Amino acid sequence: MGKIFDFQFMIEIIPSILKGIPFTIMIAVVGFAVGIVIGLFGALFKIYKVPVLNKLTGLYVSFVRGTPLVVQILLIYYAFPILIKLINFKFGTKIDISWIPAVVFMFIAYSLNAGAYLTESIRASILAVDKGQMEAAESVGMTMWQAMIRIVLPQAAKISLPVFANFFIGLLKDTSLAFTAAVPEIMGQAKIQAGRASRFFEAYIDAALIYWGLCIILERIVAFIEKRNKESA
Secondary structure (H helix, E strand, O other): OOOOOOHHHHHHOHHHHHOOHHHHHHHHHHHHHHHHHHHHHHHHHHHOOOOOHHHHHHHHHHHHHOOOHHHHHHHHHHHHHHHHHHHHHHHOOOOOOOOOOHHHHHHHHHHHHHHHHHHHHHHHHHHHOOHHHHHHHHHOOOOHHHHHHHHHHHHHHHHHHHHHHHHHHHHHHHHHHHHHHOOOOHHHHHHHHHHHHOOHHHHHHHHHHHHHHHHHHHHHHHHHHHHHHHHHO
């Protein structure tokens, strides 16, 4: 009978699992950054009730928030090849997506997911800014966009900082689902190492500790930024 728990194996595979950190961080950062852009436009479409776009944004937000992230990942991962095949068939093109790495599809999936959630967060933050400031800016000759960029959005960003920070930490942990599309991030690397020796418990403990460590680092960074903001206020 083999060892019930192999501590030595757990230590030995840590370097291999750590190789997944760049993929984990890339997916989280790209998803969050693009998600903010999507969320900003989505929030503005809803605040100003832009015809058609307001309804489409509402539908998009409802779908993403009403379906599991893992389903969205698999839909993106399998839908794009089908879409390209349809385009090739209809227009006679020969687009080849076989060279596109799986992580690119994860960028798309996580960006769309983040965009839906951040739409509501950004909308709430913008609405939390005193409307009188927008009126005052327009009274001195600023256009709506100038007032939004120079006055409203900076204040909304400060208001939403804690929400953004918590969301990013959650997004970082959610990148563990990217292994379903064969992306070698932390969880993917842990699964590979576990499969080689049939030592899943040890590998998953490593993954959990690494995620925990990353989240602690992020929490410290966020606390430092919030402290600086309070001091400069």
